[in-house]
Amino acid sequence: MKSEELRVKSDEWEIGGKTLKSRMLIGSALYPSPANMEEAIKESEAQIVTVALRRQSAGEGGGNNFWEIIKELKINVLPNTAGCHSAKEAITTAQMAREVFETNWIKLEVIGDQYNLQPDPYETLKAAEILVKDGFEVFPYTTDDLVVAKRLADVGCKILMPWGSPIGSGQGLMNPSNLKAIRKQFPELKLIVDAGIGKPSDAVEAMQLGYDGVLLNSAIALAQDPVKMAQAFKYAIIAGRLGYEAGTMQKREFASPSTPTVGTPFWHQFA
Numbered sequence: 001m002k003s004e005e006l007r008v009k010s011d012e013w014e015i016g017g018k019t020l021k022s023r024m025l026i027g028s029a030l031y032p033s034p035a036n037m038e039e040a041i042k043e044s045e046a047q048i049v050t051v052a053l054r055r056q057s058a059g060e061g062g063g064n065n066f067w068e069i070i071k072e073l074k075i076n077v078l079p080n081t082a083g084c085h086s087a088k089e090a091i092t093t094a095q096m097a098r099e100v101f102e103t104n105w106i107k108l109e110v111i112g113d114q115y116n117l118q119p120d121p122y123e124t125l126k127a128a129e130i131l132v133k134d135g136f137e138v139f140p141y142t143t144d145d146l147v148v149a150k151r152l153a154d155v156g157c158k159i160l161m162p163w164g165s166p167i168g169s170g171q172g173l174m175n176p177s178n179l180k181a182i183r184k185q186f187p188e189l190k191l192i193v194d195a196g197i198g199k200p201s202d203a204v205e206a207m208q209l210g211y212d213g214v215l216l217n218s219a220i221a222l223a224q225d226p227v228k229m230a231q232a233f234k235y236a237i238i239a240g241r242l243g244y245e246a247g248t249m250q251k252r253e254f255a256s257p258s259t260p261t262v263g264t265p266f267w268h269q270f271a
Contacts, residue, residue, distance in 0.1 A: 011245070013212060015159065015190045016105055016137045018076060020047045023207070023237050025078065025192060026230070027217025028052075028070065036226055038069050044230035047075050050107055050215065052082035053097050078139060080107035085120070087127035094131055106131060107139040107161070117167040117195075121148045125155065132156035141194050144178035146185060153186060160186065161194035161215065164206060168218045170198025173205055183210045200229075200236035207240025208248060 012019055026046040031037035041049060051070060070077060079097035084090040087110060094106040110127055112120025119141050125148070131138050132155055140152050144162045152160060162182055165171035173179060174196070183191060193206040194215040203214045216233055223229035 011241070015212065016139075020076075021045075022047045022234075023213040023241060024048075024234060025050060025194075025213055025215040026220065027215070028066075029217055030221035031226060032221075034065055034069055037221070038073070040220055040226040040230040041073055041075075043227050044220070044234050046234075048078050049073065049075055050078045050080050050217070051101075052080050053093055053100065076105070077101050077103060078105050078107050079103070080141075081109045081127075084110050085112070085123075086110065087123040087130070090123070090127040091130055094127075094136060095134075098136070104135055105137050105139065107141060109141045116169075118143060121145070121151075124148075125151050128152055128157055129155040139192070144175050144182065146178065146181050149182050149186065153189060157189075159190045159192065161192045163195040164193050164202065165196030167195040169196050170219060171196050172198050172202035176205065176209065179206070179211070180209050200232045203233055203236040204240035204243070207237055208244045210244050213237070 012021055013023065014020075022045050024044055024046040025048040026041055026044050027050045028037055028041070029052060031040065049070065079094075079101050081090040081093045081097075084093055090108060090110050094108070097106060098104060108124060108128055108131065110120045110123040111117055112123065121142070124140055124142060128138050128140050137159070138157050139159045139161055140157055141161045141163070142148050142152060149160050149162065160182065162179060164179070165174040173193070179193065190212045192213045192215055193211050197203055197206065197214060197216055197219050199219065203216070206214050214233075214237055220226050220229045220233060
């Protein structure tokens with residue numbers, strides 16, 4: 001099936017005041033080259049790309065080349081505060097990003113542990129509250145902790161981005177039941193699984209839980225063929241969403257025949 005046909009079947013949705021078709025958010029780091037990044041993002045058909053203001057280097061053609069590619073993609077830019085370890089750092093970075101990209105969107109990352117890159121719940125919450133009051137549309141990166149999710153919602157976050165597992169680990173969804181609980185608790189919020197997705201089937205699982213989208217970077221950029229992997233995730237996210245909307249069958253304790261053997265065999269009707 002052509003990608004255009006699949007796109008027609010996927011529903012439009014709203015996030016941060018914008019209506020989109022793609023439910024994939026894609027990162028811009030770790031690709032073998034800027035050209036490879038550009039091709040993978042185009043193939044993904046994602047309409048949101050994340051950019052780390054603090055971590056962009058001037059290597060391989062310089063920073064200007066990177067920025068030009070991002071601008072030419074003509075998709076929504078979601079700046080993030082990657083590399084920040086305090087609310088103060090994150091707030092300053094967010095304010096700089098708003099000036100550079102002319103957007104009030106910010107992916108809020110405040111790392112509390114350098115080993116597993118787990119977000120600091122206290123500093124994240126502190127920064128989120130200030131940024132929301134300052135007019136930002138905050139996309140907070142958090143763990144799958146229901147209490148932290150509730151606190152972020154309480155300070156005005158309309159979007160939550162719980163991890164599937166630690167950043168870049170590729171472990172998939174470590175605690176699907178926790179993610180399901182967050183979805184059930186906050187039916188009105190936009191929920192994006194961010195971090196830990198390693199393969200397309202992980203994205204399908206996340207979408208079948210009722211999540212609104214998936215943010216991907218390492219799983220695509222570090223694949224042997226990032227462009228082909230971007231395509232695989234594009235279809236996986238569509239399939240997962242359609243499966244959720246269609247309503248998957250419930251697991252059964254015992255086998256149940258798909259063709260009941262009741263009554264007269266159909267061929268007897270033609271005897």
